[in-house]
Amino acid sequence: MAGTRMVVVGGDAAGMSAAAQARRRRPPDELEIVGFERGRHTSYSACGLPYYAGDVVKDWRDLVARSPEEHAEQDIEVRTRHEVEAIDLEARRVRVRDLDGGRTVEEPWDVLVVATGSEPLRPPIDGIDLPGVYGLSVLQDGIELRRAIDAGPRRAVIVGGGYIGLEAAEALVNRGVSTALVEAAPQVMSQLDPDMGELVSQAVRDIGVELHLEEKVEAIEGDGRVRAVRTAARTLDADLVVLGLGTRPAVGLAESSGIQLGESGAIAVNPRMQTAHDGVWAAGDCVEARHLVSGEPVSFHLGTIANKQGRVCGINIGGGYATFPGVLGTAVSKVCDVEVARTGLSEAGLDELGLEWEQTAVDSTTRAGYFPGAAPIRTKVLAERRSGRLLGAQIVGRDGAAKRIDVFATAIWNGMTAQEMVNLDLSYAPPFSPVWDPVLIAVRKLSEQVERSLGDRL
């Protein structure tokens, strides 16, 4: 065949979005597309895993957006259980191991997309590999954790209070498992400022989780099977442990193949998702992106970003033109009824940049105060001192609170100031918000602080 051969390393969001977009623009006789995926599954929702483990989602197959067979229908061949072990940038080949068959083959490419994703952090804690210790990173993890919960554990310990840890806590509590959570930092959800993080810590306690902050795990104990988690302060019984210690970009393959990494440690790409190497593209958790507030390269691992970057990558490979401008780190989660969201920079991030800022946190309601179902919402906003440029926002509240973060994300994306944002024409009706939406109440107060910082009469 005289066409171009596109090889995709990684069969999840970024890689398969790139493949799909490239295919839409170039037919099979022009572009052959082959993907290699180490796991058994393609294009699934890793974010759905805690909900499958918690039996909110009944069937793991529902988490799969597109199976290898469905990709094949679009003339995209994905070989699962095939791990790419090496990339030869000169010869334009990859070495691929068939994990079930054991065979290793060399595969040529004209265009390569590195979409190896991220991998969970696994610090060298004694006992971390004991049976009964689960991660929640790939689909197989979710299937195994669900099976372990189905078996009826008495007591679980979660290590790490980030998104995965908190979502796992909700799952375990909903399944009736007595649960403790250990976090080395002084708060859960370190992406939030301490005052907002404390609200989430309280939410974790309120659902009945035994929360231990500022305690580092020293060892996971057991003989042949996990029995306890030991911290400096105590030993917590556990017949099930879930690790949620964060993730790092999976760049081992890229690095050993000589692909250039960026400052953040993830693969460096230009806005079209091209690496420094001819014909080599990369997208998703394994690449770095520009933070649109700080201007700095960052490595976030979020499905939204991976999908968008994969799309941009595939459009360009397909002969179109698209760029990925950067990220704000917008994220949302919940702990049972408590919703949590954030975007932009937190106080710690602003400190690092040496910026001065005003901040406010206001309590309001998700609907008109007099309307049934009006739920509490605390909205925190950060803006640059004097200029008023919006820098970040955080929301903790109940039903209907968190998705309002998207308004802040859009405002920050556009470089709005608090003073401008006050007049933003947002929607209102009593079942949906107070006449001043909580978002606007917060920026209204913040804009007054900014103006006061200018010495205006207020």
Next chain:
Amino acid sequence: MAGTRMVVVGGDAAGMSAAAQARRRRPPDELEIVGFERGRHTSYSACGLPYYAGDVVKDWRDLVARSPEEHAEQDIEVRTRHEVEAIDLEARRVRVRDLDGGRTVEEPWDVLVVATGSEPLRPPIDGIDLPGVYGLSVLQDGIELRRAIDAGPRRAVIVGGGYIGLEAAEALVNRGVSTALVEAAPQVMSQLDPDMGELVSQAVRDIGVELHLEEKVEAIEGDGRVRAVRTAARTLDADLVVLGLGTRPAVGLAESSGIQLGESGAIAVNPRMQTAHDGVWAAGDCVEARHLVSGEPVSFHLGTIANKQGRVCGINIGGGYATFPGVLGTAVSKVCDVEVARTGLSEAGLDELGLEWEQTAVDSTTRAGYFPGAAPIRTKVLAERRSGRLLGAQIVGRDGAAKRIDVFATAIWNGMTAQEMVNLDLSYAPPFSPVWDPVLIAVRKLSEQVERSLGDRL
């Protein structure tokens, strides 16, 4: 007293916001503030009236954000049941009638705020003044309609399928009243495009309302009390009628006093909310604002706008500096479980401007498709052909759908194109949205159409 005297005509959102903001900046010995309000109540939520009528809100007092007594605590004197009958721009006086006492007095002002609001359209239909025919405009209307529904009417007819008409329909149906709705246009909610309006019409039918479109009311019949509503096509029995025929700016006083109106028929103001007359300010439903997409003067009657304009007006009167940039006409409502929202211009508005556009409407879900409670959402977006500049958006869906309009409002406010907006870093987790939020699915599709209109390879 050597201070300035601020007189406010109208004791609701705009006027009282102006008063409160001015008071915050200038103490009573510097600025005396007196408001005159024709009705019995101040600062209440007119948008809450249908929900009080429908017994969702139990006590009308909950709709009052601030009573005259509470204003008095802030050194703002509001005289209710006092109607300003004339404004003398030269002598700087108003003539005020005490509606209960019958007396007329002249009151001086140094600064005048005209915040007379809007008034319901009441076309000269035979029988429109019959007992049993209700409006839903001021608090007293809500109290009376609620009393009428409490009395157990058998059958109600609503005239007009706008926000008030639909919210009244929900209220009546929820109270068990057999209800018909008559609308002269081919659809309800004429602010929506026909395709989206049809979804709302269907929602109205689905809750059991007998819907008659393209039927104009010719007469309201009865003797001493309403008995029926007659259209060209039929006569509908009714022992209760609710009018929702729209509103117009209440500018009779302003006009007769020589205050300059704008093209839209509402009072013309500059961005600081000053009229053309020295010392005379105006805010709220009675003034016109610039539409930020069309650039044209418009007269919308929404509590959000009134509150913001009142705030801007009061800051300026108080010696600060603030401007009101304009509006998008963002609005949200619901018909029982069906949520409806819009912002920017609709197809009809774009036609009037002679703009060419691309549009798309996509069906998605409010949560990840596999997540329990994922509700349908249809998102329509309009963007200028070739440039891709976003011009308007409309949403019809269920739980969690409508408030997403605020993301479009923020994007349109900032002049974003569909192509830019695709990469917007919006929040995602399975309980809150699909990985591509419905908002982004719509702009993604739209951006492809825009690029296709440029001849790009897609």
